[in-house]
Amino acid sequence: MDLAESPGPSAPRLPPPPPGRPPRPPRRSRRPLRRGLPGRPRRPQDLALLAAVLGALLAVATRSFVGFREFQAEALREAAQKFLGEDGFSLFSSLDRDRDMYINPEEFKRDAKRLIGTWESLGSSLRPNPHPIYILEEEVSQNSPLDLSEEKFSIMARFQPLLPKTMYKSKDGFLHVSHLTLSGLRNWTVPDVVLHLFSAQKFFIFLPPKEDLKLGEPWWIIPNEVKHLPSTRFYPPRSKRKEDLIFKLLSMFHPRLFVKTRFGPRGTVACLMAISDLYYTVAFRIHAEFQLNEPPLFPFWFSPGQFTGHIILSKDSSHVRDFKLFVPNHKPLNVEMDWLYQGEENGNPKTKMNMDIGYLPQMELESWGPSGSTEIHKKGKITYRRPSEQSSQFVFEDIVWQKEISWEKAVQRLKVAMYPFLKVTYLPLIKAFERARIEKKLVHSIVLWGSLDDQSCFGPGKCLRDKVLGNPFILMLLRKNFISSWSQVHELIEIQNQDNKSHKKLAELLLEKYSDHVMILLCLPNGTVVHHISANELCQVSKESSGKQLNSVTMYEQFLQKGLSQAQPFLQRKLGGFF
16 A cells, blocks of 8 residues: 655745746756657747748738739829820820829929910810910010010920830840949930920021922931041030021930931931922931930930931921921831940950940920910019910911922932932842842842941941942942842841741841841842851951051952852852742
8 A cells, every 4th residue: 555655854945936926837857859849949940931931921912012003003004095195195104203103293393384274175185186285385585575476386205215125235134234324224214305385487497408409309407527526425515506406306305415426427417398389398317316324424325216207387487387206116126325334454444335226116206286476474573475375276278289209208318318328229128039039130138236227227337338338339339230138137037937938938048147246148039148248347357457448348349249259150040039
């Protein structure tokens, strides 16, 4: 049986706990706890796992919230476009500088002085048709005489920024390109000035220099001067008389506008499209560029391929019926960019230049109806001039043109004035090979990233175009023995992805030989390349020789003659073509 424990000396007794403090629990065994049981101490791996799970949950929540905000903003954009129309939404977007679909006082403050009137009167579209609506006014200088007979009209700027994903360097995430270098480009999302009031008389620069000028005969508004202009500039020089209007027009997009480009051809050229008893229609083409950075950053140049457009104005330039200017956007690439950066050469710091090309969806100016008479009114001590209400109600009769040419013909005349090499016809790729098969000639095909006939052509392409292709002897050789064509690489890739097997094969043959920025290929009518050369080789010859133009031209002549010699046996017999 169990016996009671024998009495002995009593165990020491602990002092009573202080008031309000619970008694200490009995001590536990110090045996190690088995892994996985509750109560074990947290290890660093467990804490890291917990942090990762919480981070993932937070990221999912953040993405969901951002996605919701983006969806909400997109819905607002669609609603605004439907309500305001294209022009109205363009104006709203230009004021909404942080692109959150709300215009706060700070955003509006910058343009508030320019805008008057109420938006309710604008209806579903800001385009004044048939009666113009004016909401602009300008302050009148007290020192200048008032001329109420002078007509004014408003011009609106529309702008969609360049798409970064179209730049070649976007393929590697702009590796080795500083974020600060591209800051001017990334921050340029709206026009600098959305609406501006212009005097019709200022457009006298578009009048022909003589009355008996033929339709399509070009003249220079700003001449194509041949001189070196450095790339290390930030701020435009003071513009001259005829340059002043071009500067004011294009600086609506960006304040640092250079009327004269660093590389030729420079200037502004125009030609007559139509003539009536009282009016001219004038087509024009402008080469200009922008500087997007300021010190302490390095310069970043933004060069649209061209600005083109038309103006309808009275023969004394007192009245402007219509005006439109734009950067053509029908090609997949239409802007050339280059920038300076700090590099190294032989271990020493050296300033170098990098370049790229991209696509600009929209850059245009358009008048809000014809010019009209003005009226004077005062606000306190300040005198303002604005278009009168009576002029906005005036109905203009249709113009009866006595002589006119098509827009396409005028554009071609302006191209040839800028680029003498276009005295040889350059056909689209497929048409060139069709013509070559009929005439049994070689195709002189140039493949490049930019456009050969505008300022988006850079580096070796400019060298080829300006120093070789426009040479009179080369022009004669090409006109007599070849069918000429030029294509952007993007166009060939698009043709390569089409269903037409013959066109696809043709694009593949050309792309097989494309190994440098600008390649010149001499092809049989069936697409076989018999000879090719890189424009870089020609430019290198020009740099290393004293007689630059002579040697590069001679080298190109030899290239063409060798191609003709190699192709002669094939051209004399009937070739199977693609078409």
